[in-house]
Amino acid sequence: MRPIRLELENFTIFRGRHSVDFSGLRFFIIQGRTGAGKTSLIDAMCYALFGKVPRHGDRRDLHEHLISKGTDHMRVFLEFSVRDRRYAIERAVRRGRGEVRFWEGNKLKNVRANELPELVKKVLGVDYDTFTKVILLPQGQFDRFLKPERPQQRREILNKLLGVDTLIEKMAELIRETKRQIENRLESITASLRELSFATKEELERVNKEIVLLEKDLNLLEEEKKKLQERLNVASHRDRLQGELAECQRQLAELLEKAEKMEQLERDLQVMEELSSYAPYVESFKSLSQREEQEIKEIKNLKEKLAxxxxxxxxxQIQLEKYRQEWERLGEYDVQIEQLTKDLERLKNALEKHRERNQKLEELERVEEEIKTLEEDIKNLTERIDRGERYIKELREKIEDLEEKQKRLLELNPIKIKLDEVRRERESLELLKKEKEGLEEQLEKIREDIKEKESSLIRFHVEHIRAHLKEGDLCPVCGNVIAQLPPTEPSENFETIKRELDKLKALESEHLEKKARIESKLFALEEKEKELRQLLNEWEEEERFEEEYRELQRSQAELEEGRRKLKQAEEKLENLKKELSAKRERLSTLEGKREKLQTSIKEIEEHLAIEGFWEVKEQDIREKQVQLKTLKDRRDMIRNNYTTISEQLRIVELEEKRVQTALSERERNIQSLKEEKERVAKNLEPAIKKFGLGTVQELEKLIKPKEYIERLKQELEDYKRNVALLEEKEQRLKEELKNFEGVEPTQEIKAKMQQLEEEYKNKSVQLGHLREQKTRIEEGLKKREELLKDQEELQRKEGIYRILERDFRADRLQEFLSQIMLQKIIARANFYLQKFTAGAYEYDLEGSDILVIDRLSGHKRSVSTLSGGETFLASLSLAFGVSDIISKNAPIESLFIDEGFGSLDRETREELSQFFEMIKLNANRMVGIISHLEDLAEKFDQRIEVVRRGDRSFVNVIV
Structure with missing residues (x-):
């Protein structure tokens, strides 16, 4: 990854908008004082790519720490290239909501925020953790790595750079957790085996024998059940026939009870069939009678309607004659209404003009009052503005004095921070010294215990040799023949001695490391004290520095208060000027309005004088309106009533003619119906006389529908057929039952069957229990075999993990991994060292010591003999090597080294120009050196200057 352009807006100390163009940079310095924000530029790149910043971790309130104070939004834009292919990422936070956009080339890609980390990892070839390790390297650590103050320091630095300690700890934790799981599983298997103690082959054999016996008994019972079932089937058939006979006899008795009723029904059917031939005449007579009655009702209704x-x-006709004279006078009403309408319109116009004149007079009065008030306000505002301008001038002069003091305070801030830090650490100095003394005493005691255990180990070996010697053998120590063996002395167990000795050595190593860490802290504290004394050289004493610092801090509060007052005064003055301008504009508007009102009032008065309506009363208008409304209502009433009555009279006359016509037609219909009824009655007279009836209505009651007669016939036939069938069935069932005279009662057979089924059921339940027991034993045996196999395998694994756990507690694995990684780093660093020194130098490893092969002299020498500039090149090549190893050859085309010259004195830094040229020519990537040393900036043709002014910083790129 090679940065091309970085844009910042309100990111940490970079408040406002800033842009850094990396496109023309290759080997450059990022220079600025401590706290100016140099490393924040690297943080911004990490944030743009991954949405995280190393120094803040994964905290949820990250944006609160990144957004510049006093602002509510932030934006970071990074354009970069990977293998000459361009990409860009923009992250912005506005009102608490984050937004992200990603470009590939010039094309905006549709990527969600949660998809971006994986996409960036794919583009860069490294994840976030690896990127943060290889993009910014701590050069000071490489100096100490090259020339460690103590043997363990090189391994500590290497493990920290590569993350080995973290990896080892995670692996050790994984091993412990796996071992714990295996132990828990073994305990679980042991408990399960105890629970399966019932599952034995002997128990399985006993259950199988019982199952065979029960199965034989069930087979015998099954045969007996079949025989009983056959007998029960015969008895059930006999019972069914007896039930059918009883039911047949009952139905037959019920039918014979209806015999007389059926005979009467047969006689009635003969009469019904004879009368059915007269049914059409009766129906016709009935229909004619109904039509005659309907016509009589209609004639009655029509006569009532006609009346x-x-x-x-x-x-x-009477109402129409009443309105006829008024209808003829409608023209006179129209003339009067037209004249009244014209008079009323002239009165309304005159009254409206009077009202308009009065409104304009009132408005003119209000305008003149407002003009007077505005003139007074303008005078007062002018005086207040003059006073405000004088006050602001005085405040600005005071603020300039206070800002000079603040510049001085900013210069002293780094010293103050350093002083506070040293004072805090002074408290722990004595504690560290006491802890160191305690560790030295403990170390002395541990070393004595180690000597004692080593002596015990020697004695054990002696006794072991003694156990294999006999009289006459040669002594392995002096070579003489053994005449008599010395007496055997009891000795401790070898494994116990070895285990205790290993523990003591591990404890010794642990104490040595603690002591080394304490010595490192003490050395660091002493270095900080020296640095602080150099910084305080101007004041001679800390108290004098503190006094000046406190005085400058007090001026800071005064400056803030002065700025606040100045801002308020400027805002107030601006508001007063705006108010003055607005009032002047309003005054001009009102003066124009007054002139227009005066002109309009004069024109209205002239119009009223011409029309002759100088005085108009609303009462006159209301009287005219009432008079006009009365005339209009009277005219409209006459016109509507005359027209409505005329139309209603016409409709009534038409309806009267229609009803008279309908009445005549109905009377003719009644005469025709009477004649038709007389003809039908003559056809029915024979039947009425034969059956002794008086009227047609009596005959109608005797005549039944054909369907009814047919239904009664079918009922009679069904009755006769059912009686015959039941008598036949009764005889047949009696004959069939003679075959079952010797069969035993059904209940006795059922009782025997129930007893047999209960016995069968009990034995089946017993068999089911035994089969379940058998299945449980078989499954238990199978599970027991599986558990024993698992137990054996887990015991084997437990032994392996016990060894791994012991090995990971020791330092041997860390040393082994560190040595492998050291060999890889040295091999890769040699590639860069040879390029930077034109093949003059090459690294070589002897054990864990790093040597330098001087190709010019052909000798090996220690790295401590390198000059300052040579040391810088050596440590830089190591940094490049570590970057390549960690990134696994991913396209990391840029590298930033923090405080890369902190280990060099001023004289050495003066001679670095020739080395810079070598790096520019041979480095295969963009290299940025981050440093607070001002004297280095001039030695770089390309540099990024970070300057802090007050609470914000600015960036300037020089190519």
Whole structure:
């Protein structure tokens, strides 16, 4: 990854908008004082790519720490290339909501925020953790790695750079957890085996024998059940026939009880069939009678309606005659209404003009009052603005004095921070010294215990040799023949001695490491004290520095208060000027409005004088309106009533004619119906006389529908057929039952069957229990075999993990991994060292010591003999090597080294120009050196200057 352009807006100390162009940079320095924000540029790149910053971790309130103070939004844009292919990422936070966009080339890709980390990992070839390790390397650690102060320091630095300690700890934890799981599983298997103690082959054989016996008994019972079932089937058939006979006899008795009723029904059917031939004449007579009655009702209704219409016609004629004279006078009403409408319109116009004049007079009065008030306000505002300008001038002069003091405070801040840090650490100095003394005492005691255990180990070996010697053998120590063996002395167990000795050595190593860490802390504290004394050289004493610092801090509060007052005064003055401008504009508007009102009032008064309506009362208008409304209502009433009555009279006369016509037609219909009824009655006279009836209506009651007669016939036939069938069935069932005279009662057979089934059921339940027991034993035996196999395998694994756990507690694995990684790093660093020194130098490893092969002299020498500039090149090549190893050859085309010259004195730094040229020519990537040393900036043709002014920083790129 090679950065091309970085844009920042309100990111940490970079408040406002800033842009850094990396496109023309190759080997450059990022220079600025401590706290200016140099490393924040690297943080911004990490944030753009991964949405995280190394120094803040994965905290949820990350944006609160990244957004510049006093702002509510933030934006970071990074354009970069990977293998000459361009990409860009933009992250923005506005009102608490995050937004992200990703470009590939010039094309905006549709990528969700949660998909971006995986996409960036794919593009860069490394994940977040690896990227943060290889993009920014701590050069000071490589100096100490090259020239460690103590033997363990090189391994500590290497493990920290590569994350070996973290890896080892995670692996050890994984091993412990796996071992714990195996132990828990073994305990579970042991408990399960105890629970399966019932599952034995002997128990399985006993259950199988019982199952065979029960199966034989069940087979015998099954045979007996079949025989009983056959007998029960015969008895059930006999019972069924007896039930059918009883039911047949009952149904037959019921039918014979209806015999007389059926005979009467047969006689009635003969009469019904004879009368059915007269049914059409009866139906016709009935229909004619109904039509005659309907026509009589209609004639009555029409006569009543005709009388009502005649009465309505006479009433409408009287009303029409009443309005006829008024109808002829409608023209006179129209002339009067037109004249009144014109008079009323002239009165309304005159009244409206009077009202308009009065409104404009009132408005003119209000305008003149407002003009007077505005003139007074303008005068007061002018005076206040003059006073405000004088006050602001005085405040600005005071603030300039206070800002000078703040510049001085900013210069002293780094010293103050350093002083506070040293004071805090002074408290722990004595504690560290006491802890160191305690460790030295403990180390002395541990070393004595180790000597004692080593002596015990020697004695054990002696006794072991003694056990294999006999009289006459040669002594393995002096070579003489053994005449008599010395007495055997009891000795401790070898494994116990070895285990205790290993524990003591591990404890010794642990104490040595603690002591080394304490010595490192003490050395660091002493270095900070020296640095602080150099910084405080101007004041001679810390108290004098503190006094000046406190005084400058007090001026800071005064400056803030002065700025606040200045801001308020400027805002207030600006508001007063805006108010003055607005009032002047309003005054000009009102003066124009006053002139327009005066002109309009004059024109209205002239119009009223011409029209002759100088005085108009609303009462006159209301009287005219009432008079006009009365005339209009009277005219409209006459016109509507005359027209409505005329139309109603016409409708009534038409309806009267229609009803008279309908009445004549109905009377003719009644005469025709009477003649038809007389003809039908003559056809029915023979039947009425034969059956002794008086009227057609009596004959109608005797005649039944054909369907009814047919239904009664079918009922009679069904009765006769059912009686015959039941008598035949009764005889047949009696004959069949003679075959079952010797069969035993059904209940006795059922009782025997129930007893047999209960016995069968009990034995089946016993058999089911035994089969379940057999299955449980078989499954238990199978599970027991599986558990024993698992137990054996887990015991084997437990032994392996016990060995691994012991090995991971020791330092041997860490040393082994560190040595492998050291060999790889040295091999890769040699590639860069040879390029940077034109083949003059090469690294070589002897054990864990790093040597330098001087190709010019052909000798090996220690790295401590390298000059300052040579040391810088050596440590830089190591940094490049570590970067390549960690990134696994991913396309990391840029590298930033933090405080890369901190180990060099001023004289050495003066001679670095020639080395810079070698790096520019041979480095295969962009290299940025981050440093606070001002004297280095001039030695770089390309540099990024980070300057802090107050609470914000600015960036300037020089190519």
């Amino acid at each position: 009502k219409l005649s009465h309505q016609r006479e009433q409408f």
